[in-house]
Amino acid sequence: MALPRAYVALALATTVDAFGKKKKELIVEEVVEEVTTSPIIYLVIALLSAGLLYNFFVVAKEKVEVILVGCGVPKRGMGWYHAKQLIEKRCPSGKLVAVVEPYFLGPGAGTPPGKEFKAWSDDVTASHGVEFSAEVPQAPVGKPRLAIISGRTGDNPRLLREVIEKGCSHVFLEKPGAPTVAELEGMAAFAKSKGVGVFMGYNKNVTKYVRLARAKEAELAGATTTFCANNAYKSTELDECFERNAEGMLKNMAVHELALLVSFYGVSVDTIQSVEADKAFSKCEKRGKFTDFSKIGFTIKTKAGKSVTVRADRCGGSFNEAVVTSPGGPSFTFKTPDEELGGQVKAMEQSEPGLMPYFYLQDEDYMTLKETCCAHIASGASGMPAGIATIEIAIDTLKVAEYLTPLLQKACGISK
Numbered sequence: 532m533a534l535p536r537a538y539v540a541l542a543l544a545t546t547v548d549a550f551g552k553k554k555k556e557l558i559v560e561e562v563v564e565e566v567t568t569s570p571i572i573y574l575v576i577a578l579l580s581a582g583l584l585y586n587f588f589v590v591a592k593e594k595v596e597v598i599l600v601g602c603g604v605p606k607r608g609m610g611w612y613h614a615k616q617l618i619e620k621r622c623p624s625g626k627l628v629a630v631v632e633p634y635f636l637g638p639g640a641g642t643p644p645g646k647e648f649k650a651w652s653d654d655v656t657a658s659h660g661v662e663f664s665a666e667v668p669q670a671p672v673g674k675p676r677l678a679i680i681s682g683r684t685g686d687n688p689r690l691l692r693e694v695i696e697k698g699c700s701h702v703f704l705e706k707p708g709a710p711t712v713a714e715l716e717g718m719a720a721f722a723k724s725k726g727v728g729v730f731m732g733y734n735k736n737v738t739k740y741v742r743l744a745r746a747k748e749a750e751l752a753g754a755t756t757t758f759c760a761n762n763a764y765k766s767t768e769l770d771e772c773f774e775r776n777a778e779g780m781l782k783n784m785a786v787h788e789l790a791l792l793v794s795f796y797g798v799s800v801d802t803i804q805s806v807e808a809d810k811a812f813s814k815c816e817k818r819g820k821f822t823d824f825s826k827i828g829f830t831i832k833t834k835a836g837k838s839v840t841v842r843a844d845r846c847g848g849s850f851n852e853a854v855v856t857s858p859g860g861p862s863f864t865f866k867t868p869d870e871e872l873g874g875q876v877k878a879m880e881q882s883e884p885g886l887m888p889y890f891y892l893q894d895e896d897y898m899t900l901k902e903t904c905c906a907h908i909a910s911g912a913s914g915m916p917a918g919i920a921t922i923e924i925a926i927d928t929l930k931v932a933e934y935l936t937p938l939l940q941k942a943c944g945i946s947k
């Protein structure tokens with residue numbers, strides 16, 4: 532009696548994933564041949580069906596509960612975008628169960644953005660059963676729960692303590708994590724004392740153009756890289772930008788590049804040999820109560836002889852690039868969006884206009900980070916998943932930011 536080959540192949544393919552691609556193909560081929568002609572066929576059918584049912588009804592249900600703390604308003608808040616990706620089921624291993632919004636469900640409820648937030652939250656509760664509150668809810672006992680923290684940087688130290696005290700087992704903390712090194716060190720110690728793993732939201736550590744640039748630099752002896760980071764604010768939007776990102780250019784925007792330098796270029800306060808400010812490129816502005824760089828450029832040389840350059844521009848446009856230059860040779864530019872991503876960005880802008888430009892540009896990276904963390908938690912693994920920056924990396928990154936800020940202000944003739 533011949534069992535339909537397609538059925539056997541499908542069932543096997545879903546149950547022997549653990550063996551890897553090559554081995555899996557062999558197993559599938561051999562077993563299909565065997566069971567389509569063998570009398571043990573009924574036993575095999577029963578086993579395979581059980582495997583299929585397990586995959587569809589048990590594995591598929593094991594999603595990690597996620598709460599989002601510090602949502603912000605629709606279309607602008609980083610937390611809102613994390614919530615949107617989860618609600619749209621774009622992170623298969625995570626399920627958004629609650630949103631905590633301390634300001635727009637608290638003192639800011641009566642403001643126009645507060646009303647906009649309320650309308651959105653009512654809709655999400657009705658359509659997806661997500662609970663909204665101004666305070667962190669208690670987590671169920673004995674179950675993993677990930678808290679994504681994306682409040683304003685100054686609020687994040689308090690929010691991290693609250694989610695851990697309310698029983699969350701893991702934290703995904705938006706960069707830079709805290710306004711100061713001292714606060715971030717305190718948060719790391721507290722999380723460690725409670726056995727809570729902290730994943731940092733440094734999305735450029737996983738992004739494609741950085742991966743490609745690092746691979747090219749590794750191929751070329753003596754090559755150096757310039758990381759060019761841009762935001763797309765108009766000059767008229769900088770007052771709001773400086774206020775919302777009050778920790779400043781180096782701890783907020785260029786901190787992504789500093790994290791790359793710490794993660795991949797051996798940069799730390801102890802290893803820096805010299806820093807050269809790009810005075811022609813850099814620009815400092817006073818906006819309302821805040822004085823900050825709207826553009827900053829500098830080159831760091833390490834004691835190990837590595838040289839790397841960063842240029843960050845709040846008003847540079849909606850793209851980022853890394854330029855790899857070999858001594859006396861050509862330069863190679865790796866840009867995001869590339870042609871493929873450019874098409875996706877355009878399509879997203881058309882289908883949902885008016886979002887913060889970096890949401891379109893970094894959409895896939897945000898998803899990759901969250902899914903990597905949720906899948907890691909769901910697997911029961913300890914430690915950190917590959918590619919995710921640790922809180923120790925974030926501390927070293929913030930130390931570099933604190934070291935560079937006065938040095939670059941002085942070099943650019945700024946007295947604060």
Ligand SMILES: NC(=O)c1ccc[n+]([C@@H]2O[C@H](COP(=O)([O-])OP(=O)(O)OC[C@H]3O[C@@H](n4cnc5c(N)ncnc54)[C@H](O)[C@@H]3O)[C@@H](O)[C@H]2O)c1
Nearest residue numbers: 601602603608609610633634681682683684705706707775
């Ligand atoms: N990884 C990235 O690419 C990326 C991009 C943007 C922001 N971020 C990070 O995400 C976090 C949140 O940034 P954001 O731009 O969404 O901030 P945001 O100010 O828009 O929102 C964060 C929170 O601030 C509070 N808030 C908003 N307006 C307020 C007001 N007027 N007074 C008091 N509180 C107010 C709200 O509770 C809100 O949830 C920061 O840590 C930031 O560094 C990361």
